[in-house]
Amino acid sequence: MPGLEDLYREIILDHYRNPRNRGELPSPPARRVEGFNPLCGDEIVVYLLIEAGKVTDLRIAGQGCSISQSSASMMSSAVKGKTVEEAHALIRAFKSMMSIHEARLDQTAAEEAAGAEPEVKLGDLEALQGVVKFPVRIKCATLSWNTLAQALDGSA
Amino acid sequence: MAELTAAASVPPGRAQPQAQGSALPRLDVATVRKDFPILERRVNGHRLVYLDSASSSQKPRAVLDAMEHYYETTHANVHRGVYTIAEEATALFEEARAKVARFIGAPDVSEVVFAKNVTEAINLVAQTWGRRHLGQGDAVLLTHMEHHANIVPWHMLSAERGFEVRWLPITDDGHLILDDLDRLLEGVKLVSLTAISNVLGTANPVRRVADAAHAAGALVLADAAQHVPHVRTRVADMACDFLGFTGHKMLGPTGIGCLWARRSLLEEMPPFLGGGEMIRDVRLDGFEPTEVPWKFEAGTPPIAEAVGLGAAVDYLEALGMDAVRAHEIELTGYAMRVLRERHGDAIQIHGPADPRDRGGVISFCYKDIHPHDLSQVLDQHGVCVRASHHCAKPLMRRLGVAATARASVYVYNDESDIDVLAEALAEADALLG
Numbered sequence A: 001m002p003g004l005e006d007l008y009r010e011i012i013l014d015h016y017r018n019p020r021n022r023g024e025l026p027s028p029p030a031r032r033v034e035g036f037n038p039l040c041g042d043e044i045v046v047y048l049l050i051e052a053g054k055v056t057d058l059r060i061a062g063q064g065c066s067i068s069q070s071s072a073s074m075m076s077s078a079v080k081g082k083t084v085e086e087a088h089a090l091i092r093a094f095k096s097m098m099s100i101h102e103a104r105l106d107q108t109a110a111e112e113a114a115g116a117e118p119e120v121k122l123g124d125l126e127a128l129q130g131v132v133k134f135p136v137r138i139k140c141a142t143l144s145w146n147t148l149a150q151a152l153d154g155s156a
Numbered sequence B: 001m002a003e004l005t006a007a008a009s010v011p012p013g014r015a016q017p018q019a020q021g022s023a024l025p026r027l028d029v030a031t032v033r034k035d036f037p038i039l040e041r042r043v044n045g046h047r048l049v050y051l052d053s054a055s056s057s058q059k060p061r062a063v064l065d066a067m068e069h070y071y072e073t074t075h076a077n078v079h080r081g082v083y084t085i086a087e088e089a090t091a092l093f094e095e096a097r098a099k100v101a102r103f104i105g106a107p108d109v110s111e112v113v114f115a116k117n118v119t120e121a122i123n124l125v126a127q128t129w130g131r132r133h134l135g136q137g138d139a140v141l142l143t144h145m146e147h148h149a150n151i152v153p154w155h156m157l158s159a160e161r162g163f164e165v166r167w168l169p170i171t172d173d174g175h176l177i178l179d180d181l182d183r184l185l186e187g188v189k190l191v192s193l194t195a196i197s198n199v200l201g202t203a204n205p206v207r208r209v210a211d212a213a214h215a216a217g218a219l220v221l222a223d224a225a226q227h228v229p230h231v232r233t234r235v236a237d238m239a240c241d242f243l244g245f246t247g248h249k250m251l252g253p254t255g256i257g258c259l260w261a262r263r264s265l266l267e268e269m270p271p272f273l274g275g276g277e278m279i280r281d282v283r284l285d286g287f288e289p290t291e292v293p294w295k296f297e298a299g300t301p302p303i304a305e306a307v308g309l310g311a312a313v314d315y316l317e318a319l320g321m322d323a324v325r326a327h328e329i330e331l332t333g334y335a336m337r338v339l340r341e342r343h344g345d346a347i348q349i350h351g352p353a354d355p356r357d358r359g360g361v362i363s364f365c366y367k368d369i370h371p372h373d374l375s376q377v378l379d380q381h382g383v384c385v386r387a388s389h390h391c392a393k394p395l396m397r398r399l400g401v402a403a404t405a406r407a408s409v410y411v412y413n414d415e416s417d418i419d420v421l422a423e424a425l426a427e428a429d430a431l432l433g
């Protein structure tokens, strides 16, 4: 049976307590996209600055549970400085880790995600794979990623 | 048939006089708990501490047995067959309606319409009475503490018919502000309000609002989803014109709810869904609806669910609704006291301070730990609470929070459940505080 330690890893709690890249960016030039989790009312706002095909800055505003907040914080660290293409690949890898079925848990989750996007290193983000054992929380973890994907796709 | 009725209504007979000569009946919770098979379950290595009955209640053995017995011995479609079991099924279905009518003090059995749930009951009123009577220049008055089920149907109809949706405000401690009621009632044709808030627990003065509404020429719908299961309900005392509630919150099965309305209103209202069961005649060029309540019950109804609801009503009546209410006031008071003593300023409980002004619903915020996280940690201790906006987003905005955690009690909860909750909260604090 999954325990809380699978969910609340130390690194997750760290990002929850000390969220990185919190705040806003002037928009425009930054893209501003809101994401909602209609189940719990969590709201997240992603500010995304893209210059010459690269994510030069990114900020997160809004409110939510520890999982949505720390996932957003980790995402912001992971994506900053990446090209748009690399950011998309990271989103794909992360979402594939999140969609892995419970039967294939533990170490294999991150490995399989990496298999889907072989060049992508999830790094710290692997700490979030425990969320898969708590299916209702998957939406919390993916909220910021879906919002980022929308921001990447949208025009400035 | 006689045998079947007996099986469906094993009288639990739990109402006992209070020890010290008081006339107030008391619940024997230890005995009640034995009637609920799910309470034997263990979750995450702990006994199940179910504190989410405001969302949906658990079911006693008597309800489960009644439904199973119905399927094993009697099932056939209702109002159609001329054979024995079809007649028995029809009789059971209509007997359930009669039980519900008695339970809410409806003067006439035909005033009870079965629906899928209270959401459908409210939509029924909006789409039939509302569509006929509401238009430009009219208003519907709701309160800031409504469930989405009593908001969205009016938004939907208003978008089409152009009437105004108006709001009765609330105080910070979750009471309706009625000072301006008469002015707010100008042009209002319907006041639709929750009898007991599913978030704040507030027991609203439906009677007082109804008297003012009637004086202003408006009708009143009471969303009694949190009232009928917990407080003796008499439609005449509430003085409402429509009353909706839902079976799964009152020990009954999912899939069945009720609309009560005065017979004259129901007769004047056009039908809701069209199909079989609701017609007197169908021709190539039209149809004629049948009489109430069947006019509003198109298609094969939830028969086993009605039987289950009837058994739930029997069960609650045997407990005694006064005993149920007394138990919940006592336990809610205990919970508010214990949570405050144990957690002090870390816990903020929304809604009225006096447990007599509220139902058994306690919404709270704990430090700034998100309700999702609280509920996740509590689940590890077998404690079920709801963490969300509780389908009341306008109220959440009014309270200035995105979500709350909510513990709610019913007949099978006792002090030990509250104690487990209070301890488990300390754990959440240690982990996330």
Ligand SMILES: Cc1ncc(COP(=O)(O)O)c(C=O)c1O
Residues within 6 Å of the ligand: B054, B055, B117, B118, B119, B120, B147, B149, B150, B194, B196, B197, B198, B223, B225, B226, B246, B257, B391
């Ligand atoms: C006050 C109130 N109204 C309406 C509802 C909706 O009930 P249902 O989903 O059974 O239609 C609920 C319960 O969720 C409620 O508490």
